[in-house]
Amino acid sequence: MTNNTLTKEEIALAKHCLAFAQEEGAQKVRITLSKTLMNLIGVLNGEVDKTAHALDRSLQLQLFVDGKFGTFSSNRMEQDGLEDFIREAIGTVRMLQADACRDLPAPERLEKGATEGTELGLYDTEYESLTAEKRREMALRSMAWPREGLISEEGEYSDSIFDSLTIDSQGLYARHTETSFEIGYESTVEDKDGNHFSSYWWDATPRMEDLRLEGCAEKAYERAMAQIGPVDIPSGKYTLIVDSECASKLLTPVLNALGGFALQQKNSFLTDSLDKKLFPEELTILDAPRTPGDTGCRLFDSEGVATREMPIIEKGVVKTYFLNTYISRKMGLEPTVEDATRVKVLPTGGCKTQEDVLEKVKDGILVTGFNGGNSNPATGNFSYGIEGFLVKGGKKVHPVREMLITGNFLDLWNKLLVAAEDARPCLSKLIPTLAFADIDFSA
Amino acid sequence: MINPKSYYFDIFQVDTPVLDRLTEEGLRSGGSYCDLFFENTTYGSLLLRDGAVTSGGNHVDFGVGIRVLAGEKTGYAYSESTSWADMAACARAAAQIASAPVDVSPYGTRNPSRGEPNPAADRYPVREPWRGVPMSTFLPFLQKLEADIKRRDTRIVKIIVNLAFQVSDILMYNSSKEFKWDTRPMGSVSVSVVFQQGTQTENKSTSRSFRCGAEMLSDALIEEMASEVVKGIDDRFAARRPKGGQMPVVMGAGASGILLHEAMGHAFEADFNRKGTSIFADKMGQQICPRGIQIIDDGTLAGNRGSLNFDDEGIPGQKTYMVEDGVLTSYLHDRISAAHYGVRPTGNGRRESFRYAPLPRMRATYMESGNAKADDLIASVSKGIYVDEFSNGQVQIGEGDFTFYVKSGYLIENGRLTQPVKDINIIGNGPEALAAMEGVADDLAVDPGAWTCGKEQSVPVSCGIPTVLIRSLTVGGE
Numbered sequence: 001m002t003n004n005t006l007t008k009e010e011i012a013l014a015k016h017c018l019a020f021a022q023e024e025g026a027q028k029v030r031i032t033l034s035k036t037l038m039n040l041i042g043v044l045n046g047e048v049d050k051t052a053h054a055l056d057r058s059l060q061l062q063l064f065v066d067g068k069f070g071t072f073s074s075n076r077m078e079q080d081g082l083e084d085f086i087r088e089a090i091g092t093v094r095m096l097q098a099d100a101c102r103d104l105p106a107p108e109r110l111e112k113g114a115t116e117g118t119e120l121g122l123y124d125t126e127y128e129s130l131t132a133e134k135r136r137e138m139a140l141r142s143m144a145w146p147r148e149g150l151i152s153e154e155g156e157y158s159d160s161i162f163d164s165l166t167i168d169s170q171g172l173y174a175r176h177t178e179t180s181f182e183i184g185y186e187s188t189v190e191d192k193d194g195n196h197f198s199s200y201w202w203d204a205t206p207r208m209e210d211l212r213l214e215g216c217a218e219k220a221y222e223r224a225m226a227q228i229g230p231v232d233i234p235s236g237k238y239t240l241i242v243d244s245e246c247a248s249k250l251l252t253p254v255l256n257a258l259g260g261f262a263l264q265q266k267n268s269f270l271t272d273s274l275d276k277k278l279f280p281e282e283l284t285i286l287d288a289p290r291t292p293g294d295t296g297c298r299l300f301d302s303e304g305v306a307t308r309e310m311p312i313i314e315k316g317v318v319k320t321y322f323l324n325t326y327i328s329r330k331m332g333l334e335p336t337v338e339d340a341t342r343v344k345v346l347p348t349g350g351c352k353t354q355e356d357v358l359e360k361v362k363d364g365i366l367v368t369g370f371n372g373g374n375s376n377p378a379t380g381n382f383s384y385g386i387e388g389f390l391v392k393g394g395k396k397v398h399p400v401r402e403m404l405i406t407g408n409f410l411d412l413w414n415k416l417l418v419a420a421e422d423a424r425p426c427l428s429k430l431i432p433t434l435a436f437a438d439i440d441f442s443a
Numbered sequence: 444m445i446n447p448k449s450y451y452f453d454i455f456q457v458d459t460p461v462l463d464r465l466t467e468e469g470l471r472s473g474g475s476y477c478d479l480f481f482e483n484t485t486y487g488s489l490l491l492r493d494g495a496v497t498s499g500g501n502h503v504d505f506g507v508g509i510r511v512l513a514g515e516k517t518g519y520a521y522s523e524s525t526s527w528a529d530m531a532a533c534a535r536a537a538a539q540i541a542s543a544p545v546d547v548s549p550y551g552t553r554n555p556s557r558g559e560p561n562p563a564a565d566r567y568p569v570r571e572p573w574r575g576v577p578m579s580t581f582l583p584f585l586q587k588l589e590a591d592i593k594r595r596d597t598r599i600v601k602i603i604v605n606l607a608f609q610v611s612d613i614l615m616y617n618s619s620k621e622f623k624w625d626t627r628p629m630g631s632v633s634v635s636v637v638f639q640q641g642t643q644t645e646n647k648s649t650s651r652s653f654r655c656g657a658e659m660l661s662d663a664l665i666e667e668m669a670s671e672v673v674k675g676i677d678d679r680f681a682a683r684r685p686k687g688g689q690m691p692v693v694m695g696a697g698a699s700g701i702l703l704h705e706a707m708g709h710a711f712e713a714d715f716n717r718k719g720t721s722i723f724a725d726k727m728g729q730q731i732c733p734r735g736i737q738i739i740d741d742g743t744l745a746g747n748r749g750s751l752n753f754d755d756e757g758i759p760g761q762k763t764y765m766v767e768d769g770v771l772t773s774y775l776h777d778r779i780s781a782a783h784y785g786v787r788p789t790g791n792g793r794r795e796s797f798r799y800a801p802l803p804r805m806r807a808t809y810m811e812s813g814n815a816k817a818d819d820l821i822a823s824v825s826k827g828i829y830v831d832e833f834s835n836g837q838v839q840i841g842e843g844d845f846t847f848y849v850k851s852g853y854l855i856e857n858g859r860l861t862q863p864v865k866d867i868n869i870i871g872n873g874p875e876a877l878a879a880m881e882g883v884a885d886d887l888a889v890d891p892g893a894w895t896c897g898k899e900q901s902v903p904v905s906c907g908i909p910t911v912l913i914r915s916l917t918v919g920g921e
Binding site for chain 1: 489492493495496497498499500501502503504505506515516517518519520521522523524533536537539540577578579582600601603635637639644645646684687688689705718719720722725798800834835836837838839840841842843844845846847848865866867868869870871872917918919920921
């Protein structure tokens with residue numbers, strides 16, 4: 001650990017603020033201190049076009065005063081200023097209305113094994129060896145510029161250290177430290193008629209040696225070129241195949257519907273769904289938040305509650321809601337964690353790769369990107385713009401665009417045909433290529 | 444609100460010699476231009492949920508962003524402290540973009556405007572300040588709004604009212620010795636309501652957002668928002684998905700301005716054109732939509748969410764005609780793109796905060812009224828759709844394909860509004876949609892909602908449009 005992570009002085013300041021808030025009248029306090037250092041190199045058409053350097057610090061306080069609750073934050077780290085800020089914050093909380101459901105989590109639910117921050121192996125000390133020259137070299141190494149038909153190529157290499165510490169007035173001390181290395185390129189190509197087509201590719205990893213720099217821009221270029229020559233196809237029902245890269249669009253609203261906030265506000269299409277079989281037998285979704293070295297893993301949530309491996313949907317049955325302390329008390333249910341951390345959709349349908357899926361379904365539309373759209377959280381109805389490829393005989397035959405898919409999430413997931421095994425580790429949710437039967441496409 | 448210069452010097456603990464030294468530090472490696480953006484923002488929020496205001500808070504964000512340009516290349520760094528050591532370190536980090544002297548200067552650095560901000564020209568004067576007032580002052584507004592909504596419909600099961608406000612003190616200085624300062628207020632109220640009818644659940648929401656003080660929290664606003672959020676709920680319950688496909692679309696006045704924002708506004712932002720990616724990159728001076736159409740991006744509307752006394756590069760807020768009489772006449776420029784095209788900046792250099800370098804961004808984007816009547820446009824459609832409530836939109840800049848999500852609307856059958864529809868996405872292509880505008884009504888409305896644009900950074904914007912008829916768009920459906 002270096003000055004790029006939280007220093008002893010900064011941690012001491014957080015502890016001082018905790019004690020000071022209690023002295024000033026807060027019965028319970030939680031503080032999260034965070035620090036992020038980020039460097040970025042931007043590339044435009046083969047040359048470095050921008051650089052950015054950032055250091056962020058933030059101290060967030062959650063105050064429980066006389067049965068009332070408020071959230072406050074500041075990025076000004078001078079002790080005197082923070083004391084004034086806390087004093088004023090406590091005064092503000094006292095003006096709010098009381099809420100008996102506000103409380104810290106029960107102590108036995110708190111994470112106790114995250115005292116160093118590095119327990120999950122997400123902190124790469126190689127970060128400290130990076131220089132400005134090395135960053136430039138890594139950003140430029142990935143480029144594909146120039147290429148036939150390529151009119152613009154923008155890329156970014158970035159790296160960061162994120163370090164956070166959450167402490168509370170009942171003894172919580174939970175730290176999470178991680179590095180991140182990321183490369184991303186976007187290519188725009190032009191066809192012979194002057195039409196433009198764009199696409200992207202990216203990779204990200206907590207360990208520098210795992211970052212796949214080579215081929216990133218090339219892949220973006222290939223994906224853009226593949227979109228040249230879209231054809232119109234008629235509206236109708238087609239088998240929907242969704243690329244792993246964008247499949248979270250179809251799962252995230254389901255996870256949101258299992259969130260306590262939506263459920264408590266009766267704004268969820270999965271109200272009263274716990275332990276009910278609403279999805280097909282073939283569907284199992286896990287949360288696996290404690291896998292060492294795995295992108296996005298966390299040992300604790302924002303309340304300091306220990307995460308745990310658990311099924312979210314198991315053989316079609318809803319197995320959990322996401323309930324923090326407050327919402328669980330409002331709903332009269334046992335608390336869990338406040339959100340899913342590292343979601344994994346287990347394979348079904350006997351396909352490993354996207355090619356296997358195409359071969360299995362034979363005909364349909366492969367969606368490689370979504371263009372806008374939204375869903376209604378209360379009903380589960382959705383409508384999204386898509387781009388992708390018409391599939392015939394197990395092969396991509398030509399690109400399609402300016403199309404829409406429309407449906408309802410419960411109906412969609414009950415038409416699941418395949419979940420492959422090709423989710424990339426850099427994705428925040430491990431969702432593979434999916435296929436669904438008989439989906440409405442408008443064109 | 445424009446305070447005396449000394450007010451900003453006190454907040455940021457700087458003076459002119461320090462600022463000069465800092466820009467010199469930024470240009471040490473040979474950059475052509477350096478600017479400084481100091482920001483002190485305080486945020487406040489109150490949340491009413493389940494009948495009580497049980498959550499609230501304050502947040503402080505303070506710092507300085509330092510940008511160094513080497514021609515069109517950008518070096519950027521920021522500091523959350525305004526101590527000399529921290530600022531100088533950031534200036535040196537930003538300076539690394541230049542490895543040798545560059546003599547290409549952004550427009551305006553050659554002819555600097557040294558005029559000081561004029562308080563009399565303030566576009567967002569504040570009568571009742573947000574800062575320095577106890578939060579308890581605002582509680583009755585939230586409670587009254589909730590009570591007013593509740594009494595209007597027995598099917599209401601949940602109401603959330605959220606008040607958010609912020610005040611940003613901004614000081615800008617650059618290597619051409621231009622000083623600009625500003626204090627920007629923003630107040631936003633949003634309401635979300637869940638209704639139950641039998642086994643059916645539906646939600647509705649509305650928002651208001653203005654650059655103004657707490658005087659916005661009036662009884663008139665309560666009446667306006669309460670009536671709006673329950674209006675049309677019967678139709679929402681009765682609404683169905685239409686049969687999808689290509690059809691004429693009549694877009695109601697006001698929020699339908701999202702069409703302009705997504706279908707053309709982003710494509711007119713000059714960074715996309717400078718890089719050659721926009722579908723409008725080679726269309727300057729060409730007719731891109733029917734004669735008689737004017738499309739504007741405006742930073743001068745008093746109290747509007749997208750208005751600015753100065754943009755985030757110190758360029759005065761202004762009204763920019765992007766399309767005049769159907770012809771593309773201007774992109775939206777920041778200093779970099781203005782230098783590239785050899786034109787004046789249009790005051791569109793905006794950023795989310797001191798943490799970000801500015802980019803060309805929209806402000807309030809709208810189309811001027813035409814001569815048609817809204818009812819006549821609807822009557823001219825034998826089979827199509829009318830839409831008037833939206834949640835979000837998106838565009839693919841290169842292809843020009845845009846979408847927006849329709850929360851409610853109606854089928855048009857034989858010139859009349861019939862079956863309510865909801866929850867559908869509409870997709871089209873920007874240049875094609877512009878060219879397919881068959882009628883523009885005389886009822887321009889700028890939507891007062893809390894629109895936020897998310898191009899790399901989040902900035903407040905607004906949008907407006909008169910009722911328009913577009914010959915054909917693709918509508919999602921079953």
